[in-house]
Amino acid sequence: MDPGPTASAPVCAEVLRALPDELAGAERRSTTSQASAAWGEDPAITLRCGVQPPGPTTDRCITAEAANGTSVDWVVTELGDVEGGWQFTTYGRVPAIELTVPVFHAGNASDADPTTLLVDLGEVVDIIGAERACLALDDV
Numbered sequence: 001m002d003p004g005p006t007a008s009a010p011v012c013a014e015v016l017r018a019l020p021d022e023l024a025g026a027e028r029r030s031t032t033s034q035a036s037a038a039w040g041e042d043p044a045i046t047l048r049c050g051v052q053p054p055g056p057t058t059d060r061c062i063t064a065e066a067a068n069g070t071s072v073d074w075v076v077t078e079l080g081d082v083e084g085g086w087q088f089t090t091y092g093r094v095p096a097i098e099l100t101v102p103v104f105h106a107g108n109a110s111d112a113d114p115t116t117l118l119v120d121l122g123e124v125v126d127i128i129g130a131e132r133a134c135l136a137l138d139d140v
Helices: 010-018 115-120
Strands: 026-029 036-039 045-051 061-065 071-079 085-090 096-102
Antiparallel strands (some): 045 096, 071 085
8 A cells, every 4th residue: 555645644653553453343453654554364354544535525424422522523434446445534633544454354344334344443543633624514
């Protein structure tokens, strides 16, 4: 995987150090790309810090709330490639974080819901403070 354009941002190093050793029952493995992480065998769950933050969008945006009260907004993209899955990109945080969850791993997550991974990563992602939040259609 290619590094994000701002992968060298110091906050990305903080995020990488705080990531869990296990995600969705998959063990963390090494990567060769700056500011990235992966869990499980191929197709792996991947995370890249330092990606381009999404601008205003009409794409689906969800808020994942952790037990400690941390909430993180994510723009959701369904991947239509052969293996399928989802790509989640933080909204309102600079630099942005991108999490790719192949269908294979979404099925292994609790309740077979890939968004549970967003909750699991909420505290870590919150190291990068939110500057903006998603708006509901009735807020516009």
